[in-house]
Amino acid sequence: MSSDAEYDVDLFVIGAGSGGVRAARMAAAAGARVAIAEDRYLGGTCVNVGCVPKKLYSYAAHFHDSFDDAAGFGWHLDSPATFDWPTLRDNKTSEIKRLNGIYQRMLEGAGVTLFNARARVANAHTVTLTTADGEVNVSAEKILLATGGWPWVPEFPGSDLALNSNQVFDLDTFPKRFLVLGGGYIAVEFASIFNGLGSETHLIYRGDLLLKGFDQEVREFTRDEMAKKGVNLHFSTNIARIEQLPEGSLKVELTTGEILEVDAVLSATGRKANITGLGIESLGIALNDEGKLSVNERYETQVPSILALGDLTAGPELTPVALAEAMQLVDIHFHKKAPRPLDYATIPTAVFCHPNIGTVGLSEEAARDEFPKIRVYRTDFRAMKHTLSGSQERMLMKLIVDDASDVVVGAHMVGEEAGELIQGIAIAVRAGLTKEDFDRTIGIHPTGAEEFVTMRTPSRY
Ligand SMILES: Cc1cc2nc3c(=O)[nH]c(=O)nc-3n(C[C@H](O)[C@H](O)[C@H](O)COP(=O)(O)OP(=O)(O)OC[C@H]3O[C@@H](n4cnc5c(N)ncnc54)[C@H](O)[C@@H]3O)c2cc1C
Numbered sequence: 001m002s003s004d005a006e007y008d009v010d011l012f013v014i015g016a017g018s019g020g021v022r023a024a025r026m027a028a029a030a031g032a033r034v035a036i037a038e039d040r041y042l043g044g045t046c047v048n049v050g051c052v053p054k055k056l057y058s059y060a061a062h063f064h065d066s067f068d069d070a071a072g073f074g075w076h077l078d079s080p081a082t083f084d085w086p087t088l089r090d091n092k093t094s095e096i097k098r099l100n101g102i103y104q105r106m107l108e109g110a111g112v113t114l115f116n117a118r119a120r121v122a123n124a125h126t127v128t129l130t131t132a133d134g135e136v137n138v139s140a141e142k143i144l145l146a147t148g149g150w151p152w153v154p155e156f157p158g159s160d161l162a163l164n165s166n167q168v169f170d171l172d173t174f175p176k177r178f179l180v181l182g183g184g185y186i187a188v189e190f191a192s193i194f195n196g197l198g199s200e201t202h203l204i205y206r207g208d209l210l211l212k213g214f215d216q217e218v219r220e221f222t223r224d225e226m227a228k229k230g231v232n233l234h235f236s237t238n239i240a241r242i243e244q245l246p247e248g249s250l251k252v253e254l255t256t257g258e259i260l261e262v263d264a265v266l267s268a269t270g271r272k273a274n275i276t277g278l279g280i281e282s283l284g285i286a287l288n289d290e291g292k293l294s295v296n297e298r299y300e301t302q303v304p305s306i307l308a309l310g311d312l313t314a315g316p317e318l319t320p321v322a323l324a325e326a327m328q329l330v331d332i333h334f335h336k337k338a339p340r341p342l343d344y345a346t347i348p349t350a351v352f353c354h355p356n357i358g359t360v361g362l363s364e365e366a367a368r369d370e371f372p373k374i375r376v377y378r379t380d381f382r383a384m385k386h387t388l389s390g391s392q393e394r395m396l397m398k399l400i401v402d403d404a405s406d407v408v409v410g411a412h413m414v415g416e417e418a419g420e421l422i423q424g425i426a427i428a429v430r431a432g433l434t435k436e437d438f439d440r441t442i443g444i445h446p447t448g449a450e451e452f453v454t455m456r457t458p459s460r461y
């Protein structure tokens with residue numbers, strides 16, 4: 001790359017995932033000369049081994065319930081529905097290829113120079129690319145680290161036989177018996193997916209209740225609903241060892257002594273910052289206690305010309321967070337705007353277990369810690385659809401209100417399409433609306449969602 005300017009480019013982005021691509025495109029649109037390096041797949045984790053394929057598989061798994069529900073409405077399948085894993089897997093792969101192409105065209109269209117190469121930081125203003133033809137240096141006024149995270153698997157005898165979330169999407173054969181280790185997002189989502197697709201499914205969790213950090217009642221309700229759907233939940237236990245049996249299946253011994261025989265084990269035990277070989281240690285960029293990069297409100301690391309965002313930095317590991325940080329970063333560095341720190345307290349999130357969880361703001365427990373007195377409005381019920389389907393699935397909805405100000409500080413839901421529904425509620429919570437505002441909002445009938453504006457009597461204080 002050559003230019004009369006002091007540096008080859010104004011911005012060099014390492015990692016073309018959610019945050020990196022957004023920052024590169026937006027900086028280029030602001031007139032910056034931008035390059036980006038990606039050594040694996042355009043679109044990063046979300047597009048290739050995260051949100052997108054996960055959601056497609058979650059849709060696939062939901063059909064199981066839909067087929068069951070249909071009979072009460074008069075629909076009958078002539079023969080039992082069968083599931084073909086290669087069709088789902090390969091259709092998913094084609095869709096991801098299509099998305100990879102869209103990302104490439106978006107970057108090219110924005111005038112971003114794309115390197116299909118692994119990158120490392122050589123110094124505060126130089127990126128070294130490892131290409132088939134050897135190493136290439138590119139100088140940059142600013143370097144953005146957007147390399148995301150990588151699945152972490154604990155070590156125990158036979159842990160190499162466990163899959164991580166990157167590997168679970170492309171299995172050659174469908175696991176008739178599936179075991180997942182962990183109690184976080186990925187564990188509950190994949191337990192629901194494989195259970196829905198027809199596997200005998202086990203979830204092994206060291207704690208006594210899944211989804212630590214979520215509202216306690218949401219956690220308990222989700223546990224009960226997942227168990228009703230047939231997921232075998234094993235709490236307060238861990239995997240002691242895994243052995244491969246001669247015919248290929250896996251013998252999993254739990255710390256409780258119980259033995260399970262399965263076809264695949266997924267370790268969904270968290271992710272670590274993806275900094276291997278990135279060269280940041282020698283520049284004095286230190287990791288915080290969580291193993292992530294610390295940045296200031298301008299997204300600058302300890303080396304001011306080196307920026308970072310997304311899963312690599314503190315905060316929730318969510319695609320919309322990486323995207324929002326990218327927009328902020330570009331505003332600050334390329335539109336010269338003052339920093340407007342994101343409101344991390346009201347980031348909504350959904351867990352795509354079955355049924356889904358949607359949540360925004362404070363849990364009941366966190367609100368009790370923060371405010372002298374709260375009001376909790378909650379309801380759980382069987383959705384109208386299930387009066388005919390016969391399904392015993394229930395829905396939980398909850399509003400947490402600061403009693404003194406009447407502001408709704410948390411909203412939680414477990415039920416069909418909770419992820420879709422909570423997005424709108426999140427606007428109200430983010431805006432600091434009061435319970436009276438909710439009460440004055442007219443419901444939409446007949447929906448489950450109307451309960452969010454019709455709960456009148458506190459269930460407890
Ligand atoms: C199974 C799963 C499901 C998920 N589901 C959801 C969901 O439903 N909703 C949601 O909001 N979030 C979800 N997430 C989280 C979401 O995917 C991440 O928060 C998001 O992708 C983070 O974006 P990022 O830009 O920080 O990093 P990434 O998207 O991880 O991108 C980093 C990119 O950098 C590249 N890279 C790394 N090192 C180098 C290097 N040295 N040189 C060149 N390139 C490099 C990587 O190959 C990668 O493409 C999920 C994650 C997983 C694992």
Ligand SMILES: NC(=O)c1ccc[n+]([C@@H]2O[C@H](COP(=O)([O-])OP(=O)(O)OC[C@H]3O[C@@H](n4cnc5c(N)ncnc54)[C@H](O)[C@@H]3O)[C@@H](O)[C@H]2O)c1
Binds near residue numbers: 154206
């Ligand atoms: N729907 C979504 O938005 C979505 C979906 C999937 C992932 N994600 C993001 O990706 C991140 C990573 O997901 P995740 O589920 O891997 O992480 P997580 O942090 O949510 O859960 C990790 C789980 O592994 C357990 N664990 C950790 N070490 C262990 C050990 N040594 N032995 C046994 N268990 C252990 C933890 O107790 C926890 O239950 C999430 O935090 C989330 O931000 C988001």
